[in-house]
Amino acid sequence: MRWPLFILTVLALSSMAYAQQADNYPPDNQNVTIDSTNLPIVWIDVNGVMIDREERITGHMKIIHNGDGMLNYADTIAHPGQHIDYEGYIAIRYRGHSSFLMSDKKPYSFHTMTAPIEEGGSKKKVELLGMGKDNKWCFLAPYSDRSLIRDIMAFEFAKPWMEYTPQGRFCEVYLDGIYYGVYQLCEVVSKGKYRTNLPDPGEEGDELTGGYIMQVDRNEGVVYTSKHHPVRTTGWDITDRYITFQFQTPDTEDITDAQKRYITGRIDEMENAFASSNYMDPEVGYQKYIDVTSFADYQLMTELSHNIDGYRLSAKFFKRRDSVDARFKMVIWDFNIAFGNSRFAGFQTDNWIYKYNNDLYSAGEVNLIPFWWYKLNKDPNYTSLLKERWKLFRRNNLRDDRWMATVDSLANVLTSYGAEERNDAARPRWGKYIWPNYHIPSSYDDEIAFLKQWITDRIAWMDQQLGYEPEHFIRGDVNGDGTVSISDISCLIDYLLGGDTSQLNLQSADCNNDSSITIADVSFLIDYLLSDAWPDDVSDAVIDNSFTN
DSSP states (O other): OOOSHHHHHHHHHHHHHHHTOOSOOOOSOTTOOOSEESSOEEEEEOTTOOOOSSSOEEEEEEEEOOOTTOOEESOTTTSTTOOEEEEEEEEEEEOOSHHHHTOSSOOEEEEEESSOGGGTOOBOOEEETTEEEESEEEEEOOSSOTTSOHHHHHHHHHTTTSSOOOOEEEEEEEETTEEEEEEEEEEOSOSSTTTTOOOOOOSSHHHHTOOEEEEEEOSOSSEEEOSSOOBOTTSOBOTTOOOEEEEEETTTTTOOHHHHHHHHHHHHHHHHHHHSTTTTOTTTSGGGTBOHHHHHHHHHHHHHTTOTTTTTSSEEEEEOOTTTOOSEEEEOOOOTTOTTOOTTTTTOOSSOHHHHHHHHHTTTOSOOOOTHHHHHTTOHHHHHHHHHHHHHHHHTTTSHHHHHHHHHHHHHHHHTTSHHHHHHHHSOOTTSOOTTOSSOOSSHHHHHHHHHHHHHHHHHHHHHHTTOOOOBOOTTOTTOSSSOOHHHHHHHHHHHTTOOGGGSOHHHHOTTOSSSOSHHHHHHHHHHHHHSSOOTTSOHHHHOTTOBO
């Protein structure tokens, strides 16, 4: 973000103002209550103790969730016997940087615990709202994101493509008996079995080589500083800027000297490969050190969202042991001010954010983008991969009707039983400027309409830049060979038995046009091949084999 003198002053004043409070930042309206809701209800009790940004304090958390499609009731006396998804101790603190300092609604990080911290409680792995067992969690607090959906929407867009993408669930939160609004209970990027599934690194041999999670981020705490400067799009070094890496797993308290030497040395090797004259060589260049597809998918998600924090803040990457996979892989995170939600260039749809951040922010912005991205985008093989991956994205879950359905579905979850209205009643914001918004919506419908139009415009620009044209297709031509034959039945059956989505055109495979791919589509294909005509109960749109995506 564009934070020279202006933002430094605001952050300093904000920190001073917040330090004087001891009320855990309640909402403007503390009289909002829930009767019934389709979202899980979360009660957090800290007994009036001020939650800290650094040290965790003991809290107690209870979650009621009667199941998808069921209502949850805040009055547990009038509605006994509801399903308790979790009830127990947590170790909680505030999290985030700008999402904390510049927002009236604060996000939280918490560990699920066996007992209170004061009684020697330890971390306890639990399953929360259907997400796999772990002890590290967070509550994201959408505030500047008035759609309330941007983070989870980004996770949904990326899920089919990246090795690990965090999950999140909408919920409504009470803190010490006061309704605080709609939050997102999310996984954090960690080493657990249901996350990146990394082992603890050892002290020597193969065990020393993994697993690690690092992130490009601010120069705060214990960090490692890159030996290479960021570069402008002209290729010239920005010599008064440095890239810093934060240790995530193991964290700065647990990582040993041997482990620190190894992982920082591996980063040096990667960056040196990128800096070499033969960096494009598949044997000795950067491909030895990174999962190129993972980096391409991260870039496409960052550019699709025009995320002004992308590449340079919370840019997380991980490494397994060499015996499993020696390459770094990327993970997406932090989209609350993406998808057109920032007046600091984020609202634009017609440029690459990886270029913009360095070229226009370098005069005052400290946190810039590692030079790898410049080098990658100078490699014709990499840019060809970007185009191929974008084609796969657009054929599948980023097809226009599918991404639009994702937005509608997420928004409907929040509006169908009043959660968005309660959130707004607690923290009224319509028609008011909230940092760093570009668009100032007058209502929730207005915000969702803006979001849809922004994504539409952004995708159209990326289609043009990446050479993708919506394709004509033949319904039933599952394998894309231009004809409908018995081989398409085989291809579709293989897919239904666990095949790779990227190997077929999902729009062609949806033979009965019901927006899903099931055994019913196989029946339609068989009927077609036996009769040379689509069954009578299929719509006219399906009968037309030449209509355009």
